[in-house]
């Protein structure tokens with residue numbers, strides 16, 4: 003006993019991994035790193051916009067086939083008939099046992115890259131409106147794909163240690179919030195089986211490499227997009243008494259909407275209403291006929307969401323009544339159903355179970371419990387609206403610790419996700435992602 007006590011810490015130091023770490027997993031991740039890095043750089047240099055993920059999905063399909071998966075590609079059904087489904091499903095079957103879904107997103111953003119990296123994207127393409135736009139992996143979905151393929155390869159090599167079926171999902175159009183829904187609509191669960199667990203991860207632009215983070219319970223918000231058309235009766239700016247001014251009414255509505263947050267809902271339930279866009283009028287001396295506003299509305303709980311959406315409608319219309327607008331010119335409030343992203347809920351029991359194995363694999367100090375955010379992530383769709391499929395979406399640190407220290411010292415913020423200057427440190431991010439995800443899948447499927 004005495005000997006063991008000294009031997010174990012010595013071994014841990016020797017391999018620079020925690021005492022109880024699965025060295026098999028770490029060696030596999032390390033062995034694949036050079037190949038995964040070159041995949042990453044290739045993806046980074048060749049990003050594709052949401053619903054245009056043709057080459058990326060072909061690469062994912064090829065890799066899944068090479069790892070012995072049964073592959074279905076060109077999968078997914080959007081509400082918009084013009085969109086092509088570039089989802090890829092790879093089934094890795096290994097006898098009877100649990101079914102675990104592992105997801106990566108694949109799409110990039112219309113951003114002009116300014117990282118100065120040798121493998122920076124110079125790609126331009128046409129967006130939905132036919133306008134030429136630059137394309138960049140500014141959210142790190144390229145690092146997700148490379149890490150995901152590392153997990154695919156590791157799980158193939160470790161087949162003697164687990165049983166069951168892994169549903170590997172290459173998901174398109176995360177940035178539109180409609181990619182996961184398109185896969186489910188095309189029959190993801192009816193065709194390939196309903197998983198017992200669903201796992202995903204996202205790189206984190208303010209967390210150091212080598213660390214992962216997770217939140218128990220709600221981790222991302224319900225995201226709704228709402229359009230309000232405030233209609234008035236236009237006329238000359240010099241004779242306001244002969245008009246119904248939609249600009250003054252819009253100003254009142256905007257202020258009144260914030261009372262939903264401050265006065266109407268329980269202060270212990272987080273929620274946000276942001277008017278992100280307002281357009282109306284053409285000239286100093288004309289009162290226009292209408293003003294258009296675009297809102298993002300965020301919440302965690304379903305009943306809070308319902309309340310926010312109905313209160314926005316009530317307040318917009320009520321303000322118009324109070325201002326004496328005729329009923330036929332009442333504001334039009336439209337909730338964009340196709341753009342809804344449900345809240346992401348990390349099953350608390352599953353989170354605890356994974357945190358325990360992650361701490362063993364990565365070291366206690368490298369697993370952080372992080373606060374939830376009001377951001378959105380359509381990974382939530384895989385757990386279904388009632389959260390009946392236990393799911394966990396975790397964060398993987400992507401920033402050089404020296405850059406975090408520098409930013410703390412100078413007060414200059416680090417580039418956020420979606421910034422033209424954001425780039426994960428690929429090697430340590432992929433290494434940690436592969437180690438963490440492989441460890442999680444093994445835990446859920448071990449013999």
Ligand SMILES: [Zn+2]
Pocket residue numbers: 141177419420
């Ligand atoms: Zn994003």
Ligand SMILES: [Zn+2]
Pocket residue numbers: 141142143176204
């Ligand atoms: Zn993202």
